[in-house]
Amino acid sequence: MSTTEIARRRPSFLPGHSNxxxxxxxxxxxxxxxxxxxxxxxxxxxxxVVYPIGRALYLSFTRYSLVKPPHWIGLQNYSTLLxxxxxxxxxxxxxxxxxxxxxxxxxLALLIAVLLNQRFPFRGIARxxxxxxxxxxxxxxxxxxxxxxxxxxxxLTYWGSKVGISAGQGFLVNPNLAMVSVIVVGIWKYLGxxxxxxxxxxxxxxxxxxxxxxxxxxxxxxxFFTVTWPLLSNQTMLVAIIxxxxxxxxxxxxxxxxxxxxxxxxxxxxxxxxxxxFQNLQFGYAAALSWVLVVMLMxxxxxxxxxxxxxxxxx
Amino acid sequence: xxxxxxxxxxxxxxSPLRGRAVAVGVVAMVFGVAACSSSKHATTASSASExxxxxxxASSSAPxxxxxxxxxxxPSSAAPAASSAAAGTGSGPTKLIFWxxxxxxxxxxxxxxxxxxxxxxxxxxxxxxxINYQTLAQKILVTMAAGGxxxxxxxxxxxxxxxxxxxxxxxxxxxxxxxTPASYPDAAAILPAAVAASHIKGHAYAIPENxxxxxxxxxxxxxxxxxxxxxxxTWADFATDANKLTIIKNGRPSQYAIALGDQNDTSQFWQxxxxxxxxxxxxxxxxxxxxxxxxxxxALQFWxxxxxxxxxxxxxxxxxxxxxxxxxxxxxxxxxxxxxVGTAQAGHINLxxxxxxxxxxxxxxxxxxxxxxxxxxxxxxxxxAAEAFGDFWNNKASQFIFSNGNGYPTTRTDMxxxxxxxxxxxxxxxVFASTSKYYLAGVPAGTQVNNDVFVPALDKALxxxxxxxxxxxxxxxxxxxxxxxxx
Numbered sequence: 001m002s003t004t005e006i007a008r009r010r011p012s013f014l015p016g017h018s019n020x021x022x023x024x025x026x027x028x029x030x031x032x033x034x035x036x037x038x039x040x041x042x043x044x045x046x047x048x049v050v051y052p053i054g055r056a057l058y059l060s061f062t063r064y065s066l067v068k069p070p071h072w073i074g075l076q077n078y079s080t081l082l083x084x085x086x087x088x089x090x091x092x093x094x095x096x097x098x099x100x101x102x103x104x105x106x107x108l109a110l111l112i113a114v115l116l117n118q119r120f121p122f123r124g125i126a127r128x129x130x131x132x133x134x135x136x137x138x139x140x141x142x143x144x145x146x147x148x149x150x151x152x153x154x155x156l157t158y159w160g161s162k163v164g165i166s167a168g169q170g171f172l173v174n175p176n177l178a179m180v181s182v183i184v185v186g187i188w189k190y191l192g193x194x195x196x197x198x199x200x201x202x203x204x205x206x207x208x209x210x211x212x213x214x215x216x217x218x219x220x221x222x223x224f225f226t227v228t229w230p231l232l233s234n235q236t237m238l239v240a241i242i243x244x245x246x247x248x249x250x251x252x253x254x255x256x257x258x259x260x261x262x263x264x265x266x267x268x269x270x271x272x273x274x275x276x277x278f279q280n281l282q283f284g285y286a287a288a289l290s291w292v293l294v295v296m297l298m299x300x301x302x303x304x305x306x307x308x309x310x311x312x313x314x315x
Numbered sequence: 316x317x318x319x320x321x322x323x324x325x326x327x328x329x330s331p332l333r334g335r336a337v338a339v340g341v342v343a344m345v346f347g348v349a350a351c352s353s354s355k356h357a358t359t360a361s362s363a364s365e366x367x368x369x370x371x372x373a374s375s376s377a378p379x380x381x382x383x384x385x386x387x388x389x390p391s392s393a394a395p396a397a398s399s400a401a402a403g404t405g406s407g408p409t410k411l412i413f414w415x416x417x418x419x420x421x422x423x424x425x426x427x428x429x430x431x432x433x434x435x436x437x438x439x440x441x442x443x444x445x446i447n448y449q450t451l452a453q454k455i456l457v458t459m460a461a462g463g464x465x466x467x468x469x470x471x472x473x474x475x476x477x478x479x480x481x482x483x484x485x486x487x488x489x490x491x492x493x494x495t496p497a498s499y500p501d502a503a504a505i506l507p508a509a510v511a512a513s514h515i516k517g518h519a520y521a522i523p524e525n526x527x528x529x530x531x532x533x534x535x536x537x538x539x540x541x542x543x544x545x546x547x548x549t550w551a552d553f554a555t556d557a558n559k560l561t562i563i564k565n566g567r568p569s570q571y572a573i574a575l576g577d578q579n580d581t582s583q584f585w586q587x588x589x590x591x592x593x594x595x596x597x598x599x600x601x602x603x604x605x606x607x608x609x610x611x612x613x614a615l616q617f618w619x620x621x622x623x624x625x626x627x628x629x630x631x632x633x634x635x636x637x638x639x640x641x642x643x644x645x646x647x648x649x650x651x652x653x654x655x656v657g658t659a660q661a662g663h664i665n666l667x668x669x670x671x672x673x674x675x676x677x678x679x680x681x682x683x684x685x686x687x688x689x690x691x692x693x694x695x696x697x698x699x700a701a702e703a704f705g706d707f708w709n710n711k712a713s714q715f716i717f718s719n720g721n722g723y724p725t726t727r728t729d730m731x732x733x734x735x736x737x738x739x740x741x742x743x744x745x746v747f748a749s750t751s752k753y754y755l756a757g758v759p760a761g762t763q764v765n766n767d768v769f770v771p772a773l774d775k776a777l778x779x780x781x782x783x784x785x786x787x788x789x790x791x792x793x794x795x796x797x798x799x800x801x802x
Contacts, residue, residue, distance in 0.1 A: 065456070065483035065484075065485075066456040066457060066459065066460040066483070066485070067456060067459055067460060067483055067484050067485040067691065067692070068483065068484055086767075150636075151629065151631075152568075152629060152640070152645065161565070161566075161567070166566070169630040169631060169777075169778075170629075170630070170631055172631065173630050173631030173774075173778070174778070175778050175780060259578065259579070259633075261578070261631070261770075261771070261774060262631065262771075262774045262775075262778055263772075263774045263778070263780070264771060275766070275767075278452065278453050279452075279762055279763075279766055280762065280763050280766075280767070281456065281479060281483050
């Protein structure tokens, strides 16, 4: 799509749109109408997103157990957090999980998307098989994996033992394998979604670019690195940001598979938030932990946007 | 073509609408705050009269203001009828929404007793809402904080968690239940141990729903197959039997001697092992950590060695997984309560029940009890309804229905297993009561000590991440810090 084409399709309320031919509709009037249409969504976002975020920030400066009113304690929760080895451990686990799952997921998704973009028999079935885990509930997926990895009845444990891979008392109990296990489940669960996003982008790359590269003597690998990869920059940015945000907020599969164990080896920030809030009833401290995650997400997302913005392409 | 050859877009143009977006966001936030202000006020009203420390008067003083405040959405699991709960206002009986997590064979007995209560009088009506334990634990405080009349007026919890609710002022003082025999005549007949576990610092905060002593369930067929005639009476017997009952095939256990869960929901199974060795997690007064005590260390060394090195039990199992091994004949023994009887029989297990094997210090079974608790946000009418139901629950007729239906021991001192000729299991989990102990009852930091200190240290020991001595000496310091911070 050319730049002029994009401009032509611009929504009427955005700058640059031509108002010619729309009698009696001033830009101000159109803008007002646009905000009117947006207001229900903004209201919902305000009530269910912006307000809770602000409220959590306030609660992070209080001691709060839900039933009694919050008691202002200033920065005490944050100073406790800085000294709390459990919080440091949770941040470390969150970063580890987020980094490995995001990088692993994005790279694998790209590879699989490139493969699924080729023509081969039963391609539709293969694409469906890759996508199906994404539409299954994460809790269901996690329960299924807990059975697969069970040391006594697990199919994967059994197969592993046949090829000399022993997890001792179990993948999810072994302190060296528990995090690996939840990362594998995390990558597997969301892979299909990222693959579909990449497939859509791959199919929008003009064929003539590949033909021109081939005429210039570029082989498949060179064509990938000089045509495919650069032209997927926009999609990579989108996938990477979505994956990062999703993975840094991981909760479900860890809660179901390991509950943060063994001995907090898989406890991430959100799992710790749950433990501190709903088990220990320290909601102020849990709110402070949530803000650590918010700041982490803001920093990582801003860094990603800054990095990819320089590589944004239009064709 | 390299990436730099490709045309790139300039940075995103600054939108002239940005200022308006901020304005609309602010307006949306104002709406949000307004929408939520009613529930905030309810919380404030309910809490205004509470002191910061748990006390007898604190938790029961606030409810009237809350009941009249804004309504909150009912939990999804609440029965439709519950949404119209009168909570003591208007005409007709006071409706008491009751959240409970009983399941299996408990359910028919529970339903029957509630129906009988509702028929027995016209002043109160109990509306039963059965939900999963974890869901209940997650929602109960949020519902109370939201205020309104749609939340529970009574709920069930366990004796080891009630102190946490007391500490944050979320449950009502029930001293009058035990001190007003004219209104609640059956309170005096409840087992003293169950009554004691319902008290924190001399004040009552709960009414017993059930009571049992943990026993050792064993599979008679697997014992016979291993040539063992009787269940183990001592730790030495247990070690001998466990080595016979643990079967290793292809380098992995195909049969375990015992299924000892070691996660948060099964950590109580380990308590008799520590108590029988003369140790424990905390002292009986709940003030001192015993995790570093030499007797605790010695007991843990014995059991950790058996589980980790001799493969007596799987590692890392939560309650359902551990029980499933026993119910399917893959574990010969299981520390259990009356709830195991039904599932074991459904799995055609030839079931026997014995006391846990005695250790060097004797035999101190874990006593478990589910209790009725009343939110501190209840109206006086709701609280009266809850106490009336608690009294009815513990009368002779109700206790007969409950125990006869599911094999639990009765909560009453004046009923014996002989009163239940049709259910021989009633006596199986009450024979050890003279020495049984509650775990963490009345310890405000109990949940944290167990979940954040004891279980992780145990898991580390079982995973070989340190010696029992080092791990539990360190854990003891952490536990003591928590106990001191939450006296």
